[in-house]
Amino acid sequence: MLNYEMILSRDSYLLAIELRLFWLASLIYGLALILYIFHIITRANVFGKAAATAMLVGVIAQAGLIVLRAFEAGRAPFQTLYESLSWFALCASVTYLYESRRWKNIYFPGVFVSALSMGACLYALFAGSPAIEPLSPALQSYWFEWHVILAFFSYAVFAVSASIEAAYLILSPFVKKGGATGYGVNTENIRDFHRSAFRLVLFGYPLLTFAIFSGAAWANNTWGRYWSWDPKETWSLITWTVFTIYLHSKTIPALKGWPASVFNIIGFICVMMAFPGVNWLASL
Amino acid sequence: MEYSDEKIDKGLAARLTDVFTRAYRLFASTKTSVCILGLMAVCYLIGTVFPQGADLSEYVKEGGRLVFLVSLFDLLDFFSSPVFLFLAFLLFLNLVICTYDRYPAIFIKDDYPREFEPLHSIALTQDIKEAFVKVREAFVKELKFKPVLSDSLWTVVEKGLPYRPLTWLYHAGIIVCFLGFALTYLFAYEGTVTLSPKRLHTVVPDDTGRLKSLWKKKDDPTDFHLLLEDFGTEYIQSPDLNYPDDRAARLAIGLGWGSPAYELHEDSLFVKGWKARIKVVKGKETLYEKTAEVNSPLKYGGYAFHLAGWEDTVKVSVDGNPILLEAKAGDALFVPGLLDPVVFGDVKAGKVLRLDGSMAELEAFTTVKRKVKDREEYLGKVRIGESIDINGRRITLAGFETGSVLNYRYDPGAGVLWAGGLLALVTMALRFYIGWCMAAYNIVEKDGIVYLELFIAVKGLGFSPERVVKALEHRLTKDDIRPVLLPPFK
Ligand code: HEM
Numbered sequence: 001m002l003n004y005e006m007i008l009s010r011d012s013y014l015l016a017i018e019l020r021l022f023w024l025a026s027l028i029y030g031l032a033l034i035l036y037i038f039h040i041i042t043r044a045n046v047f048g049k050a051a052a053t054a055m056l057v058g059v060i061a062q063a064g065l066i067v068l069r070a071f072e073a074g075r076a077p078f079q080t081l082y083e084s085l086s087w088f089a090l091c092a093s094v095t096y097l098y099e100s101r102r103w104k105n106i107y108f109p110g111v112f113v114s115a116l117s118m119g120a121c122l123y124a125l126f127a128g129s130p131a132i133e134p135l136s137p138a139l140q141s142y143w144f145e146w147h148v149i150l151a152f153f154s155y156a157v158f159a160v161s162a163s164i165e166a167a168y169l170i171l172s173p174f175v176k177k178g179g180a181t182g183y184g185v186n187t188e189n190i191r192d193f194h195r196s197a198f199r200l201v202l203f204g205y206p207l208l209t210f211a212i213f214s215g216a217a218w219a220n221n222t223w224g225r226y227w228s229w230d231p232k233e234t235w236s237l238i239t240w241t242v243f244t245i246y247l248h249s250k251t252i253p254a255l256k257g258w259p260a261s262v263f264n265i266i267g268f269i270c271v272m273m274a275f276p277g278v279n280w281l282a283s284l
Numbered sequence: 285m286e287y288s289d290e291k292i293d294k295g296l297a298a299r300l301t302d303v304f305t306r307a308y309r310l311f312a313s314t315k316t317s318v319c320i321l322g323l324m325a326v327c328y329l330i331g332t333v334f335p336q337g338a339d340l341s342e343y344v345k346e347g348g349r350l351v352f353l354v355s356l357f358d359l360l361d362f363f364s365s366p367v368f369l370f371l372a373f374l375l376f377l378n379l380v381i382c383t384y385d386r387y388p389a390i391f392i393k394d395d396y397p398r399e400f401e402p403l404h405s406i407a408l409t410q411d412i413k414e415a416f417v418k419v420r421e422a423f424v425k426e427l428k429f430k431p432v433l434s435d436s437l438w439t440v441v442e443k444g445l446p447y448r449p450l451t452w453l454y455h456a457g458i459i460v461c462f463l464g465f466a467l468t469y470l471f472a473y474e475g476t477v478t479l480s481p482k483r484l485h486t487v488v489p490d491d492t493g494r495l496k497s498l499w500k501k502k503d504d505p506t507d508f509h510l511l512l513e514d515f516g517t518e519y520i521q522s523p524d525l526n527y528p529d530d531r532a533a534r535l536a537i538g539l540g541w542g543s544p545a546y547e548l549h550e551d552s553l554f555v556k557g558w559k560a561r562i563k564v565v566k567g568k569e570t571l572y573e574k575t576a577e578v579n580s581p582l583k584y585g586g587y588a589f590h591l592a593g594w595e596d597t598v599k600v601s602v603d604g605n606p607i608l609l610e611a612k613a614g615d616a617l618f619v620p621g622l623l624d625p626v627v628f629g630d631v632k633a634g635k636v637l638r639l640d641g642s643m644a645e646l647e648a649f650t651t652v653k654r655k656v657k658d659r660e661e662y663l664g665k666v667r668i669g670e671s672i673d674i675n676g677r678r679i680t681l682a683g684f685e686t687g688s689v690l691n692y693r694y695d696p697g698a699g700v701l702w703a704g705g706l707l708a709l710v711t712m713a714l715r716f717y718i719g720w721c722m723a724a725y726n727i728v729e730k731d732g733i734v735y736l737e738l739f740i741a742v743k744g745l746g747f748s749p750e751r752v753v754k755a756l757e758h759r760l761t762k763d764d765i766r767p768v769l770l771p772p773f774k
C-alpha cells in the first residue's frame with residue numbers, strides 16, 4: 001500500500017503535468033489565433049489551414065488534459081470553475097472544427113473561436129484553482145454533474161454560433177460589393193454561415209433547456225427549492241429567453257434575416273454574462 | 285335617423301366580438317410572443333440589477349439612488365411584483381391561445397402545392413417512364429421515405445417525425461410548467477425543524493403559502509411525528525494544495541519553474557456527507573422510515589425534509605461535578621467561576637476515509653475557545669473524557685449529542701413542473717435532433733435529356749438536404765440511370 005508521502009508526491013506530480021499541458025493547450029490556441037489573424041490580414045489560405053491544424057492540436061492536448069484530470073480526480077472532471085472552463089474550450093473548438101469541416105478554404109470565423117478557447121483556458125489558469133478536492137455533499141449529485149456538462153456544452157455551441165454569425169455580419173457587406181472572395185466567401189456560400197449559425201442554436205437550445213431543468217432538479221433535491229432567482233440562474237434564464245426569441249424570429253419572415261443575427265449575438269452576450277460575467281459582477 | 289335598442293345591442297355585440305377576435309389574433313401570433321418574451325427578458329435583467337430580497341433601507345445604505353422607482357415597481361422583490369406577474373400572465377395567455385389555435389393544425393394533412401421551385405436538378409439517362417419507377421424505388425425502398433402525395437404533378441415523399449405535433453407538444457409542456465410555477469407561487473411554504481435524537485417532533489409550520497395566508501397565517505401541525513433514530517457524519521482526508529495566487533508565479537509553474545504541492549495537515553478533514561435515519565411515526569405505528577442524505581430528502585405527507593446540517597450539543601462536567609452543563613456548539617457557555625464564557629466547536633465524530641483509501645473511526649473531539657469581548661481565543665482540543673484547565677477550573681468533555689437540522693418544504697407545484705418539463709424536453713429533443721424531411725420531385729424531359737427536379741425541406745437536425753441528394757445520386761448511379769459524365773442541369 002502507498003504511504004501518504006508517496007500519494008502526495010504522486011498527486012502533486014500529476015497535477016504539475018496537467019498544468020503544463022493546460023498551458024500548452026492555451027499557447028496552441030494562442031498560436032491558432034495569431035495564424036487566423038495573419039489569414040485575415042493576408043487573405044492567404046495557408047495561414048487559415050495552419051490555424052485550423054493548430055486548433056486541432058489544441059483540441060487533442062485539451063482532450064488529453066481532461067482525461068488525465070478524470071484519472072487524477074477519480075470522478076467526471078467538470079465541476080469546478082477551472083474544470084468547466086477547460087470543458088468549454090474543448091467543446092467550442094470541437095464544435096467549430098466539426099461545423100467548418102464542410103467549408104472549403106473558409107477560415108474567417110475561427111479567429112473568434114480560437115480567441116474564446118484561449119481566453120477560457122487563460123481564465124481557468126489565472127483565476128481558477130486546480131486543486132483536486134472532494135466535492136461538498138451538495139455537489140455530489142448526478143443532476144449537478146449533467147447540469148454543468150450540458151450548460152457549458154450549450155454555452156460553447158452558442159459561442160461558436162455567434163462567431164459564425166459575427167463573421168456573416170462582418171463579411172456580408174463586402175460580399176455584396178464583391179470584396180470578400182479572398183476569404184473563400186461569395187454570394188452563394190455566405191448564406192451557409194447564417195444556416196450554420198441557426199443549426200448550432202438548434203443543437204444548443206435543448207442542451208441549455210436540459211441544463212436549466214437539471215439545475216432546478218438538483219436544487220430541488222438538495223435544498224427543496226427549484227428556483228431562487230439568484231443572478232446565475234436568472235442570467236441563464238435570460239440566455240434561454242433570448243434564444244427562444246431567436247428561434248421564433250426564424251419563423252417570422254420579417255425577422256429571419258439580420259434581426260435574427262442580432263438576437264443570436266445578444267444571446268452570446270447573455271452567455272458571457274451568465275458566465276463569467278456574473279462571477280465578475282459578484283467580485284466588484 | 286332612428287336607432288332601436290336592438291340595433292345598438294347588435295352594434296355593441298359586433299364590436300365586442302371584433303375586439304375579442306382581434307385580441308385572440310394578437311395573442312395567437314408568434315410576433316406577440318417575441319415581444320412578450322423580450323419584455324420578460326428585460327424584467328429578468330432588472331431582477332439581476334437590483335438586489336432581490338434586500339429591504340429599502342439596506343438599498344439606500346448601499347448607495348442606491350432610484351428609491352422612487354424601486355418602491356413604485358417593487359424592484360427589490362420584483363419577481364413577486366404586480367408588473368412581473370402581469371407580464372408572466374400575458375406570456376401564459378399567449379402560450380395557451382397559440383397552442384389552442386394550432387391544435388387543429390396538428391391533424392390536418394399538409395396542403396402541398398401542385399408545383400415546387402426546384403432546388404436541385406439531376407440528369408438521368410433512362411427513358412422517362414423507367415426513371416419514374418427507379419426514382420420512386422430509390423426514395424421509398426432505399427432511402428425509406430414515405431409517399432404522401434403522388435397524384436399531382438410533383439410527387440411528395442416524407443421521412444422522420446411529424447414536426448407539428450412535436451412542436452405543439454413542447455409548447456403544451458411549457459404550459460404545464462407554468463401551471464406548476466403557479467401552484468408553487470400560491471401554495472408553497474417552507475421552514476426548519478431540528479430533530480434531537482430519540483425524541484418525537486411534530487412539524488409546526490409558521491407559514492401557509494401565499495393563497496391560504498389571505499385567511500390563515502399558519503398551516504396545521506402535521507398529524508405525524510418525526511423521530512431521529514441515528515445520525516452519522518462522514519469525513520474525508522483532503523490535502524491542501526500549495527499553489528500561488530499570483531499570475532506570474534502560476535505562469536512560471538506552467539513553464540516548468542516550480543511545482544504545485546499537496547500537503548496533508550492534521551486537521552485536513554472535509555465533510556463528505558451526513559446521514560440521518562428518520563422514522564415517521566403516528567401513535568405507536570411507524571408509517572415510513574428512511575436514511576436521508578444531503579441529496580436524498582425524506583418525503584412524506586406532501587412535505588420534503590432536506591438535511592440542511594446538524595447541531596451538536598456538548599455535555600461538560602466542571603471540576604468533576606456529576607451535574608453536567610450543556611451547550612450548543614458555537615454558543616457561549618457561562619461556567620460558574622469563570623469571567624469569560626467558553627465556546628465549544630462542532631464535534632468531529634464519525635467515519636473518516638483516509639488518503640490511502642482505508643476507513644477509520646474518528647475519536648470524537650471538539651475545540652475549546654474562550655470568548656474575550658468580540659474575540660475568540662483558542663484554548664485547545666478535547667476528546668471524550670479529557671479535560672482542559674481554564675483559569676483553575678477543570679472542564680471535562682463528558683459526552684455530546686447530535687441533532688439533525690431539516691429544512692422542510694411543502695410544494696405541490698414541483699411535481700407538475702417536472703411532468704411538464706419532461707414532456708417539453710423529450711418532444712423538443714425529438715423535434716430538434718431527429719426532425720423531419722420532405723422531398724418533392726418531378727421528372728421532366730428537356731432537350732432530349734431526362735432530369736429529376738428536386739425540392740427538399742427539412743426541420744430539425746437529423747436530415748440534411750445535401751446528404752439526401754448525395755444518397756439519391758449514389759443510388760441512381762448504381763442503378764445505371766444517372767450518367768456519370770453528363771453535367772448537372774443546375
Ligand atoms: C416560454 C415560451 C416559449 C418557448 C420556450 C417556445 C419555444 C419554441 C421553440 C424552441 C421553437 C422552435 C423553433 C424551431 O423549430 O425552429 C418554437 C417555435 C414556435 N413557437 Fe414557441 N415558444 C414559446 C412560446 C410561444 C408562444 C407564446 C407562441 C404563440 C404565439 C409560440 C409559437 C410558436 C410557433 C408558431 C413556432 C413555429 C413552429 C414550427 O415552425 O415548427 N411559441 N417555440
